[in-house]
Amino acid sequence: MSENQTVAAGEPLLSLQHVSLSFGGVKAISDVSFDIRKGEIRAIIGPNGAGKTSMLNVINGFYQPQLGRILFRGEARRRMRPFEAASQGIARTFQNVALFKGMTTLDNIMTGRNLRMKKSLFWQALRHGPALEEEIAHRRFCEGIIDFLEIEHIRKTPVGALPYGLQKRVELGRALAMEPELLLLDEPMAGMNLEEKEDMSRFIIEANRHLGATIALIEHDIGVVMDLSTRVVVLEYGRKIADDVPDVVKADQKVIDAYLGVAH
Amino acid sequence: MNLLNAIFVDPFAQMISSPDLLVQTIWEGFVGGVLYALIALGFVLIYKASGVFNFAQGIMMVFAALTLVGLHEHGVPAWIALLATIAIMYALAVGIERLVLRPLVNQPDIMLLMATFGITYFLIGLGEWVFGGNPKAMITQQLFLPSGALDFKILGGSVMLQKLDIAAAAIAIVMVAVLGLFFQKTRIGRALRAVADDHQAALSVGISLNQIWVIVWFTAGVVALATGIMWGARSEVSFALQVLALKALPVLILGGLTSIPGAIVGGLIIGVGEKLGEFYWGPLMGSGIDSWLAYFIALAFLLFRPQGLFGERIIERI
Numbered sequence: 001m002s003e004n005q006t007v008a009a010g011e012p013l014l015s016l017q018h019v020s021l022s023f024g025g026v027k028a029i030s031d032v033s034f035d036i037r038k039g040e041i042r043a044i045i046g047p048n049g050a051g052k053t054s055m056l057n058v059i060n061g062f063y064q065p066q067l068g069r070i071l072f073r074g075e076a077r078r079r080m081r082p083f084e085a086a087s088q089g090i091a092r093t094f095q096n097v098a099l100f101k102g103m104t105t106l107d108n109i110m111t112g113r114n115l116r117m118k119k120s121l122f123w124q125a126l127r128h129g130p131a132l133e134e135e136i137a138h139r140r141f142c143e144g145i146i147d148f149l150e151i152e153h154i155r156k157t158p159v160g161a162l163p164y165g166l167q168k169r170v171e172l173g174r175a176l177a178m179e180p181e182l183l184l185l186d187e188p189m190a191g192m193n194l195e196e197k198e199d200m201s202r203f204i205i206e207a208n209r210h211l212g213a214t215i216a217l218i219e220h221d222i223g224v225v226m227d228l229s230t231r232v233v234v235l236e237y238g239r240k241i242a243d244d245v246p247d248v249v250k251a252d253q254k255v256i257d258a259y260l261g262v263a264h
Numbered sequence: 265m266n267l268l269n270a271i272f273v274d275p276f277a278q279m280i281s282s283p284d285l286l287v288q289t290i291w292e293g294f295v296g297g298v299l300y301a302l303i304a305l306g307f308v309l310i311y312k313a314s315g316v317f318n319f320a321q322g323i324m325m326v327f328a329a330l331t332l333v334g335l336h337e338h339g340v341p342a343w344i345a346l347l348a349t350i351a352i353m354y355a356l357a358v359g360i361e362r363l364v365l366r367p368l369v370n371q372p373d374i375m376l377l378m379a380t381f382g383i384t385y386f387l388i389g390l391g392e393w394v395f396g397g398n399p400k401a402m403i404t405q406q407l408f409l410p411s412g413a414l415d416f417k418i419l420g421g422s423v424m425l426q427k428l429d430i431a432a433a434a435i436a437i438v439m440v441a442v443l444g445l446f447f448q449k450t451r452i453g454r455a456l457r458a459v460a461d462d463h464q465a466a467l468s469v470g471i472s473l474n475q476i477w478v479i480v481w482f483t484a485g486v487v488a489l490a491t492g493i494m495w496g497a498r499s500e501v502s503f504a505l506q507v508l509a510l511k512a513l514p515v516l517i518l519g520g521l522t523s524i525p526g527a528i529v530g531g532l533i534i535g536v537g538e539k540l541g542e543f544y545w546g547p548l549m550g551s552g553i554d555s556w557l558a559y560f561i562a563l564a565f566l567l568f569r570p571q572g573l574f575g576e577r578i579i580e581r582i
Contacts, residue, residue, distance in 0.1 A: 060468065086470025098465035100458045110451075111458045115470040117451040131450070178469060 010037035012071070013182060013214050014059065019068030021054055028054040029065070029238045036182065041208050042216045043229035043246075047258055050235040052218045053095055056184045059216070060092050061085040072182075087115050091180035093171045095187045095218075101160035105170050108159055109145055112177025113138040145173045149203060165196040169203070176207060183207065185217040189224060197221065201228060222259075226250060234258065275544035284421030289543045290536055295429040297535020298436040302491045303512040304519065304527035305440070306484040311521045312460035313480040314365060316376045320383040322509025324485055327387045328353055329492030329501045333403055334395035342406035353485030354478075361477045388503060399502035402493060404428070409497055432494040439490060440528060443483070447524075452479060460522070514562035520572035530562075530573055537561045 015035035021028045029051045036042045044052045057063040058070070061080040070077045072088065091112070100108050117134055146152055149169050154162060159170050168188060175183055188204065189197045201224060207213050219225050225232060226246040234242040234249060236258045242249050249255055279286045303321065310318040318324075331352055335345035364379050404411060410427035447453035458466040459476045467473065495505055515534050519526025541557045566572070 062464070062467070082467035083470045083472045086468060092468050094465065094468075098462050098468070100461035100465065102461055103454070103457055107454055107457075111454050111466075111469050111471070114451060114455055135450070174469060 010039050011074075012036065013038045013073065014216075015071045016055075016058075017069040017071070019058060019065045019070065021051075021058060021063055021065045027238050029058070029235075031068075032235065032238070032240045033068075034233045034240065034243050036214060036216050037230075038214055039208070039212070040214060040230035041204070041228050042214075043225045043232040044216060044218045044235065045220070045222070045225055045232060046235035046241075049237070051238040052235055053186055054238075055235070056092060056186055056216070056218065059085070059182075060090050060184060086178065089178075089181035090184065091175035091178040091182070092184035093168070093175050093186055093188060095190065097164070097167045097171050099159045099167055099171055099174070102158060104156050105151060105159055105162075105173075106139075106142060106146070106155045108170055109142045109173045109177045110138065112174040113142065115178065142173075142177055145176050148176075148206070149173050150199075165192050168192070168200065172200075172203060172207075176211065176213070179211075180213055183213040183215045185215060185219075187218050187220065189219060189221055197224060204228060222250075270548055271545070278544060282421060284418065284423050285543075287418075288423050289539050291423065291425060291429075293536035293539030294532065295433055295535070296539060297532040298433050299491055299494055299508075299531075300511050300515050300535050301528045301531025302436050302439070302487055303509055304515040304531050305443075305524065306487045306491070307512060307516055308519075308521060308524055308527045309480050309484045309487070313456055314376075314477050315373065316365070316380060317373075317521070318484070319377060319380040320387060321484065321488065321512070322506035323384045323387045323391075323503075324353075324356075324488040325492040325495070325509065326501070326503055326506045327391050327492075328485065328489035329402065329496040329505070330391050330395050330400070332489070332493065333400045333496070333501050336403050336406065337395075337400070342403055345403075346407065349489060350486060353489060354482050357478050357481035357485055360481055361474055365477050366474065391503070397503065399500045399504075402496035402501055404497045407493065409493075428494075428497055432497075435490060435494070439487065443487075444524070456480065511558060514558040517559075517562040518565055518573055520574055523572070523574040526572060526574040533565075534558045534561060 012035040015033075017033050018031050019033070020030050032051075032055070044055055046052055054063060058065050061082040061084060064079055072090075100111065103111075117138055146155055149172065151166065151169055151173065154166060154170075159167055162170065172185070172188065175185075185204070189200050192200065204215060204217070205228065208215050217225075217229070219228075229246060231244065232242075232246050232249045233240060234252075234255050236254075241254045241258060242252045244252070303325065306321045306324070307318060310316055310321070328349055332345055332349045335348055336342055340348065360383065364383065365376075368376055368379055409431055412427050414425045414427060414430070416423045416425070447456060455466070455471045455476055456479070458469070458471055459473060463473065466476075492501070492505070495508060499505070511534070512531075515527060515530040517530075518533060519528075519530030538554060538558050538561070541561075542554050546553045
């Protein structure tokens with residue numbers, strides 16, 4: 001009830017209803033429901049092993065939940081494979097950077113255009129005519145992202161050779177190149193120093209405001225979470241224990257207990 | 265003393281005294297090496313994209329060549345037979361992806377390797393059943409492959425180049441160049457490299473693994489067809505040809521399973537090294553040197569560069 005007063009009520013872009021996921025006998029997620037509204041930055045937080053990454057894996061189709069429903073743009077999804085999720089506009093980054101290490105920054109970001117390049121294999125093989133024009137147009141788009149992320153100086157560097165903070169940035173660039181409607185960020189600031197975190201926060205906010213991406217992010221730095229996010233959902237042992245605007249969540253006794261531990 | 269002389273002095277003296285023979289030997293080794301490189305390339309393509317060591321690579325080469333010749337025997341014009349064979353290699357790629365790779369996804373590597381043994385025997389059986397087991401002659405003329413030889417009077421002697429060998433080398437070089445361009449500069453090529461690097465990340469940007477597997481197995485099939493045509497033209501098309509794939513193994517040891525430049529350079533080193541060894545040191549060792557020399561070269565090389573030609577030195581954090 002207080003949610004709707006404090007947060008501009010956007011349409012739900014994605015809503016998860018009573019989702020449960022288990023691996024054999026281990027329950028990773030039990031009966032979790034929440035939604036992500038168009039245009040918001042939605043944080044998912046919780047102690048280690050709470051099921052946050054599993055949640056993202058469910059959203060982009062790496063895992064299939066055993067129970068529950070997922071509505072994306074108001075439509076219920078049946079089993080969905082990752083590349084189908086991608087083609088519907090869901091992009092993501094990974095907790096442990098998952099880049100194509102042998103490829104340059106530019107090539108990595110170009111892979112994000114994969115689904116938007118439609119010219120047939122025949123023209124591509126000849127690298128001629130329409131396929132060449134298409135390649136050039138997409139490359140221009142990627143150069144725009146490179147400018148935006150301030151990584152011009154490493155355009156031609158194989159990403160395996162880059163420091164960790166820059167790799168995270170390239171990975172964000174690859175996800176942005178997909179022009180995603182929903183962008184999932186798994187600990188985008190893990191292992192960064194203060195300055196790198198500030199840069200990354202700025203990119204996330206700009207991606208949200210100017211590029212129009214709805215964002216769901218997992219992050220351990222509570223300060224960052226409180227600053228960035230519109231609403232926060234808190235998981236513990238695969239269950240949802242709180243779901244509200246940052247100020248309310250911060251004061252929630254269950255959340256404080258989950259983070260600080262509590263004598264039973 | 266005599267032996268040392270025969271190993272370390274005599275062969276080099278011969279090389280210098282009759283350079284035309286040396287050039288001839290290197291050329292023959294080069295052509296063989298180019299063809300080894302093509303076979304190794306087939307292994308590398310599939311290993312990079314699907315993590316499978318494809319034992320069936322050799323038989324794919326024989327099967328493709330056999331299909332081409334067999335169709336022609338049944339009265340299909342050569343060029344149509346060639347296109348039909350390419351189509352059959354595509355169907356084979358789709359079939360392997362559907363029936364073998366997809367059901368076995370996430371299984372241990374050894375399962376996939378065993379599955380390629382299965383593919384091998386399936387293709388041997390299918391090939392023999394449809395086209396018979398007798399050796400056949402490659403339809404060289406119908407495919408406008410040249411025959412005869414060019415004789416160059418140089419270096420105080422003569423060097424003879426088979427026109428077929430020249431064509432084989434040229435076709436192989438063009439093919440490698442086209443593949444290289446395709447991998448570096450196109451969307452599908454980027455997707456292939458992406459899959460080779462990181463499956464999960466590739467999935468997350470919307471690359472369909474299934475589609476990539478079909479493309480890779482099809483590409484390897486076309487490379488196998490080209491190799492089969494050229495080896496078939498040099499000898500004949502028979503199931504015995506598949507042992508040539510074993511010659512690709514030292515190439516892979518040398519070049520690494522994941523490196524395309526490695527496959528090419530490794531193929532050339534093995535091809536040239538083998539011919540030189542056979543010609544200059546062969547008489548010393550007795551016959552049969554060609555069956556083990558390639559492995560010897562690869563192993564000797566590994567003593568000095570354990571990561572292979574282009575492999576990265578693996579440094580593990582402990």
